[in-house]
Amino acid sequence: MEGQIAVAGLSHMGIVMAATFAAKGMNVVAISENSSLVDKLKKGEANISEPGLEAVLLNVGDQIIFSTDDALLSECQLIFCCLDVPTSDSGESDLSSVSRYLDLIERRAPASVVVIMSQVPPGFTRQWAKTRQSNTYYQVETLVFGEAMQRAKAPERIIIGSDGGEDKVPRLYQDLLDKFSCPLFHMSFESAEIAKISINLMLVASISAANTLAEICEAHTADWSDIQKVLHMDRRIGPFAYLTPGLGIAGGNLERDLETIDNLLVNAHDDVGIVAAFRRNSLWRKTWPERVLEREFGDSLKDCRVALWGLAYKSETDSLKNAASLILLKYLSLTHVAIFDPVVQSFTPQNSNHRVSPTALSACEGADALIVITPWKHFSNLCPKEVASVMKGNLVLDPFSCLDRQAWEKAGYKVLALGRGI
Incomplete structure (x- = not known):
């Protein structure tokens, strides 16, 4: 179908993005190797708990074709690789599934525009883009478990990495981006990849600071919730700052970026003390x-x-x-x-x-x-x-x-x- 787009890889991000693209009026082919998952999604049922997702899946109807037939990718001019990257308990990424899906895309649709949304380390997108003739982009994913549909449909901004960091993208991709009505930031592959890591590291810093200060409150009969209100009013910190104390860092995404930053610092023979401190703080609060x-x-x-x-x-x-x-x-x-x-x-x-x-x-x-x-x-x-x-x-x-x-x-x-x- 002319103008049809595809989402390859239906883990959490892939399902959410396929539903979001369809909700924005696009015709979407959503491909997965998991036949039982595809059967459920065809019925409007998701295998993940995400508020609002199943309502969108039921509402978009035939705008999404869920299938295990990867030959359908050949009909699509714009393909998003949206597979979540599994991590070990220490945050180490397993990129084998992402690489497998990218190889599949290149085999089935070598002339397509490919947008990698899976979180990959700096340099990954450029290395893969060297192997193909068609346009390749990296788009930063900033979904949050439990708020994914809301954030996918109305992102604060969209960050796009490309070979030269240019601000022009193919028409079909630009038409899709225009449907989100938010600021677009164009930069190089590496800048976009590190932008994603930077967002998460700043969240880790906020979480660690809030946890440390909250613990001081516990020891001195103070109430952190009172102090939060004061900090949110400080324009240098802001009303949306992540100041809620918690039981350490979990979920996998933040841990992955700590591991990535740690490896980058080690390879650069730089100080890794800040990452070790964040990890110690997380384990202590857990x-x-x-x-x-x-x-x-x-x-x-x-x-x-x-x-x-x-x-x-x-x-x-x-x-x-x-x-x-x-x-x-x-x-x-x-x-x-x-x-x-x-x-x-x-x-x-x-x-x-x-x-x-x-x-x-x-x-x-x-x-x-x-x-x-x-x-x-x-x-x-x-x-x-x-x-x-x-x-x-x-x-x-x-x-x-x-x-x-x-x-x-x-x-x-x-x-x-x-x-x-x-």
């Missing part, structure tokens, strides 16, 4: 629940029962990549733990002391402590008096301040949170 439990229960923790609300590393996603919940469950290997997550349904405990409960309330039966490890809105609506009727103890660890602290304390609970002194 163990906040463990340190609180040890302080509150000591050696008797092994005889306790703990209710764990949540598993995902953040709300509005089902991702467990480097989640603090998994570290906590390892620590609680000798403790009876009842787990409930409203979205992560396929989790199987690896420990006989741990079980999955059908509801948040049933997880609390006989519990000495409750830990809200993922701040799902579902939990904020639960009645503390109802929970108190089944719990044995009164300790609540609510690191992200998901619960109404006053209501829970009025119900007799001791509520502890990140960045808040006691």
